[in-house]
Amino acid sequence: MAIPTYDKCMLPLLQFASDGVDHHVREAIDALGQYFGLSQEDRSQRIRSGKKFTFDDRVQWANTYLKKAGFLISTGRGRFQITNRGLTELSKSPSHIDAHYLMQFPEFAEFAKPPLSNETHPNESASEREVEQTPQEVLQSSYQLLVKQLAQELLETIMDCSDSFFESLVMDLLLALGYGEAVEAAGEVVGGPGDGGIDVRIKEDELGFDIIYVQAKRWKADSSVGSKEIQSFAGSLLGHGATKGVFITTSSFSRSAIAYVSSLKQQKIILIDGEELAKLMIKHNIGVSPVGNETYTVKRVDRDYFQID
Numbered sequence: 001m002a003i004p005t006y007d008k009c010m011l012p013l014l015q016f017a018s019d020g021v022d023h024h025v026r027e028a029i030d031a032l033g034q035y036f037g038l039s040q041e042d043r044s045q046r047i048r049s050g051k052k053f054t055f056d057d058r059v060q061w062a063n064t065y066l067k068k069a070g071f072l073i074s075t076g077r078g079r080f081q082i083t084n085r086g087l088t089e090l091s092k093s094p095s096h097i098d099a100h101y102l103m104q105f106p107e108f109a110e111f112a113k114p115p116l117s118n119e120t121h122p123n124e125s126a127s128e129r130e131v132e133q134t135p136q137e138v139l140q141s142s143y144q145l146l147v148k149q150l151a152q153e154l155l156e157t158i159m160d161c162s163d164s165f166f167e168s169l170v171m172d173l174l175l176a177l178g179y180g181e182a183v184e185a186a187g188e189v190v191g192g193p194g195d196g197g198i199d200v201r202i203k204e205d206e207l208g209f210d211i212i213y214v215q216a217k218r219w220k221a222d223s224s225v226g227s228k229e230i231q232s233f234a235g236s237l238l239g240h241g242a243t244k245g246v247f248i249t250t251s252s253f254s255r256s257a258i259a260y261v262s263s264l265k266q267q268k269i270i271l272i273d274g275e276e277l278a279k280l281m282i283k284h285n286i287g288v289s290p291v292g293n294e295t296y297t298v299k300r301v302d303r304d305y306f307q308i309d
Contacts, residue, residue, distance in 0.1 A: 003045060003054050004036050007098035009062035012036075014071055014097060017082040018090055025078045029059045051291050064149050065099065069108040074152075074221070077160045111148060139298070151278035154287060155250050159218060164189070167199045169287065170216040170248050173277075174202050176284040179212060197236035212244045213237055219251035221274060227256035234260075234267055243267050250274040 012035050016028055033043055038055060045054045063080060066072040071086035085105075094101065102108040158166060171187040174180070180187060180202045188201045200214035215233050217225065230247060237245045243266065247253075252273045261269045272280070281287050 003038070003042060003058065006058040006061040006065070007096075009059050010066060010097040010102075011094065013059065013062050014066060014082065014086055014090060017072060017080065017086065020082055020087075022075050022079055022081045025060060025063055025080065028063065028080075029056050032059055061149070064152065065102060065108070066097075067152070068111040069102040069105045074156050077153075077156045112145070147279075147282060150282060150288065151275065154278045154281055155221065155274050157287070158250055159220070161218075163216075163218060166218050166250075167216050169281075170214060171200045171202070173280060173284065173286050174200070174212070174214065174246070176286055177280070180204055197233050198240065210244075211240075211242060212246060213240060213242050214246045214248065217247075217249045217251075219249050221251055224252045224254045225249050225257055226254045227260040230257045230260050230269065230271075234264065234269060237267055237269075245269045246272065248272045248277055250277065 009032055012032050013028055016031050016035075017023060033055065043053060043055055046052065047054050047057055063072065066086070067074060067080065069085075070083055071089060072080045073083050075081050089097070099108075099112060103112065158169070161169075167189045171189055175187050187203075190198055190201055197215055198213050199216045202212040202214065204210040204212060213236070215236075217229075219225065225247070230253075233245060233247055237243070245267065247269060249272070252275075253271050258271065261271055
């Protein structure tokens with residue numbers, strides 16, 4: 001039988017989660033496989049790259065979409081639980097839930113909006129957008145959604161790691177960004193008891209005259225770093241006689257924290273939230289790797305070859 005599309009999986013997935021229990025996505029895949037009456041042969045079908053099973057991939061995308069709409073919440077890597085919003089929507093007994101349905105929620109509309117068009121109506125369906133977009137625009141829109149899904153998975157994975165591993169990850173990222181690249185043993189993880197709020201140090205010159213101090217905090221997405229934590233970090237910088245600092249978190253920063261950083265005169269503190277952290281990791285290949293052996297190259301007519309003006 002035909003494998004159900006990811007949008008067909010959304011309502012059954014939300015119904016599966018309606019018991020309010022913390023579930024692993026693997027449980028959901030098995031339950032939805034039975035719900036749709038899929039055979040083992042159906043379940044064995046793979047996407048073109050061969051790296052994933054088609055049905056598994058579609059349930060995981062349904063999971064991602066429901067999370068972005070606030071119907072589900074991540075409780076760990078590959079784990080999820082229904083939210084009050086999800087329960088409220090189920091109580092309305094919807095006949096279906098798809099991307100068009102989810103567009104009424106601002107969080108999802110922001111996640112799903114096409115990167116090349118600012119004129120898309122928030123209630124416009126994905127299929128309607130694709131009719132208006134060129135194939136190249138559709139390709140880029142799909143790529144952006146893949147990147148956003150990968151970013152979410154990266155942050156969930158980080159939350160399953162230890163604080164010490166996160167500090168090492170942050171050091172790897174800063175070195176990949178080019179800080180201290182000309183200095184041997186430029187990066188050093190110093191986090192631990194008595195670290196004074198400093199987790200990583202990066203030497204920008206051979207003798208260590210210029211040092212960037214970093215604080216790295218793994219906080220859940222539903223919390224934010226406030227001005228109190230940033231003030232404490234600024235005090236630690238002052239204690240080290242430092243003027244440059246980077247505060248990195250897996251969550252976000254409050255308005256007061258951002259305002260405090262903007263008001264600093266003698267110190268320069270850069271704030272990197274979870275969204276920016278994931279983007280930088282993807283861009284600089286920290287903790288990510290290519291899927292499969294296929295690459296898709298968009299080509300055009302070489303007018304120089306044909307000697308056409």
